[in-house]
Amino acid sequence: MKKAFWQDVTLRQVSQNGRFLALYLLNCPHGNSLGVFQLTEAYALADLQWDGPVLMAALEELKGIGFLDYSTGGLWISLLSYQQFSPAANGKQLEGRIRQLERLPVLDLTIEPIVRLLKLSAHAYFVDDKRHISRIDAVHMRYNRTQQGMTLP
Incomplete structure (x- = not known):
């Protein structure tokens, strides 16, 4: 994680x-390197030693x-700035x-900033190889298309 966390004006x-x-x-x-993961409320409460309202x-x-988006049905977390605070150190990461993004189920969550930052990183790491960008775009299109057809509360 970058030291910028401590100077982040918004935080x-x-x-x-x-x-x-x-x-x-x-x-x-319970997190992952994409910044989109499922976290049960019980785990979070136990780890933080907080109660539900806090x-x-x-x-x-x-x-x-x-900073984040979340869904309450199973408490999915989408850390919208994760890639800024913990960028990939190399192409393998x-x-x-990208593989985690491809496996992500379509949820009622915002992922656009994550997709944008992944694409920027992919341009930097894979200058001559556009397959990675295509994979990210394919997931983003699937996600948006399915999400638009969801009945959201």
Whole structure:
């Protein structure tokens, strides 16, 4: 994780609980290198030693500043800035993130910033190989098409 986390202007505007939750989500044992993962409320509450209202308030605070999106049906987390705070160190790590994106089920979550940052990284690592960009675009199109057909609450 980059040291920029501590100087991030937006994160400095949130409460201590908000920053602590952000730090936890960027490093928790339930996360992955894509920044989109399922986290049960029970695990989060046990790890953080919080109660439900404190967790929900911190999630809402982080959602309000655009740090994350989440769905309550199984508590899926989408860390919208994950790639900025924890960028891929090499092409192999980036390929792993693309594979995770391809396996991601379509959820009622925002993933556009994640897709945008993955594409920027792919352009940098795979200058002459556009297959990676095509894979990211294919998932993004599938995700958007399916998401538009979902009945959302």
